[in-house]
Amino acid sequence: MSAPLYNRVALIGLGLIAGSIALAAKRRGLAQTVVGTARSAATRETAARIGLVDKVFETAAEAVADADLVILCVPVGAMASVAEDIAPHLKSGAVLSDVGSVKAAVIEAVAPHLPDNVVFIPAHPLAGTEHSGPEAGFATLYENRYCLLTPPEDTDAEDLSRYIAFWQGMGAKVETMDAEHHDRVLAVTSHVPHIIAYTMVGVADDLRRVTNSEVIKYSAAGFRDFTRIAASDPTMWRDVFLNNETATLEILGRFTEELFALQRAIRKGDGDHLHDYFTRTRAIRRGILDAGQDTDAPDFGRIKPE
Ligand SMILES: NC(=O)c1ccc[n+]([C@@H]2O[C@H](COP(=O)([O-])OP(=O)(O)OC[C@H]3O[C@@H](n4cnc5c(N)ncnc54)[C@H](O)[C@@H]3O)[C@@H](O)[C@H]2O)c1
Numbered sequence: 432m433s434a435p436l437y438n439r440v441a442l443i444g445l446g447l448i449a450g451s452i453a454l455a456a457k458r459r460g461l462a463q464t465v466v467g468t469a470r471s472a473a474t475r476e477t478a479a480r481i482g483l484v485d486k487v488f489e490t491a492a493e494a495v496a497d498a499d500l501v502i503l504c505v506p507v508g509a510m511a512s513v514a515e516d517i518a519p520h521l522k523s524g525a526v527l528s529d530v531g532s533v534k535a536a537v538i539e540a541v542a543p544h545l546p547d548n549v550v551f552i553p554a555h556p557l558a559g560t561e562h563s564g565p566e567a568g569f570a571t572l573y574e575n576r577y578c579l580l581t582p583p584e585d586t587d588a589e590d591l592s593r594y595i596a597f598w599q600g601m602g603a604k605v606e607t608m609d610a611e612h613h614d615r616v617l618a619v620t621s622h623v624p625h626i627i628a629y630t631m632v633g634v635a636d637d638l639r640r641v642t643n644s645e646v647i648k649y650s651a652a653g654f655r656d657f658t659r660i661a662a663s664d665p666t667m668w669r670d671v672f673l674n675n676e677t678a679t680l681e682i683l684g685r686f687t688e689e690l691f692a693l694q695r696a697i698r699k700g701d702g703d704h705l706h707d708y709f710t711r712t713r714a715i716r717r718g719i720l721d722a723g724q725d726t727d728a729p730d731f732g733r734i735k736p737e
């Protein structure tokens with residue numbers, strides 16, 4: 432049990448990510464009190480019934496009053512309106528953060544609403560599941576996972592180190608980087624892989640009508656993994672793609688080029704091309720394993736799409 436880093440933490444939105452923060456922060460003693468609010472009455476009722484936070488408020492304005500740390504845990508597209516709503520009620524000196532999967536667009540949407548006496552430290556925990564809502568949260572979600580922070584350069588060192596300690600207290604490995612770099616890296620490691628999974632499952636669903644459910648019946652582990660990813664929350668992912676448009680389109684363009692090259696190799700019977708390509712990709716995974724790195728952990732410095 433650590434000493435509380437914050438007296439009062441307020442979570443706006445009470446789904447998977449906020450629920451996991453609430454449970455981890457309480458379990459590790461990182462906050463004296465954790466409060467929260469959500470847009471829908473049903474979510475607020477569920478969160479109160481399962482005791483997710485110490486107190487559930489009806490409005491975001493009430494929830495943030497007197498909070499030392501406020502974390503926006505809503506879909507990326509809702510960040511601006513929530514920030515506008517709470518801005519006049521934030522305590523002077525409070526730290527405001529978010530957990531959005533995209534950083535540059537969230538900073539652009541949130542920062543203009545904030546008063547000068549509030550410290551904005553954007554964050555993105557690289558941890559999640561395909562489940563959403565208040566009952567999806569669990570206390571160990573962030574253990575041994577990265578949490579990326581994209582603080583403005585002039586962020587007060589003490590505010591930053593306290594917030595880093597908060598995520599570390601929940602078991603996360605924290606790194607800082609600039610928001611644009613974050614968005615390019617995540618386009619490669621998370622956003623484009625998700626759209627590929629969505630597409631593959633969509634294609635299989637179309638085929639199912641042709642093959643009379645054989646696609647599902649004989650689906651192998653690889654495809655099942657795709658269906659898990661493609662079961663992720665539609666609102667969250669719609670907002671990710673609409674708000675990381677440039678980087679995802681760039682990476683999707685490269686993906687499509689490579690796919691066409693592989694398609695051509697298959698059509699032309701060019702086994703050497705296929706073999707060389709698969710040898711290269713296998714070496715990437717082996718290199719990660721040989722370096723003793725967690726396969727979940729991308730090298731953030733190395734992934735720099737031109
Ligand atoms: N799920 C993941 O794997 C994952 C991982 C890291 C970061 N994130 C990011 O975390 C954030 C929350 O994701 P989640 O998985 O917890 O989602 P979730 O659907 O489980 O929870 C979202 C919460 O936001 C509330 N909400 C939705 N629209 C709102 C609006 N317009 N105004 C106010 N509240 C609103 C919902 O009621 C719910 O309480 C998103 O920005 C997402 O990009 C998600």
Ligand SMILES: O=C(O)C(=O)C[C@]1(C(=O)O)C=C[C@@H](O)C=C1
Pocket residue numbers: 531532556557558559560561620621622660
């Ligand atoms: O494991 C999963 O379900 C996830 O997709 C989690 C995942 C990812 O790794 O891509 C999804 C989106 C986030 O912004 C961070 C984490």
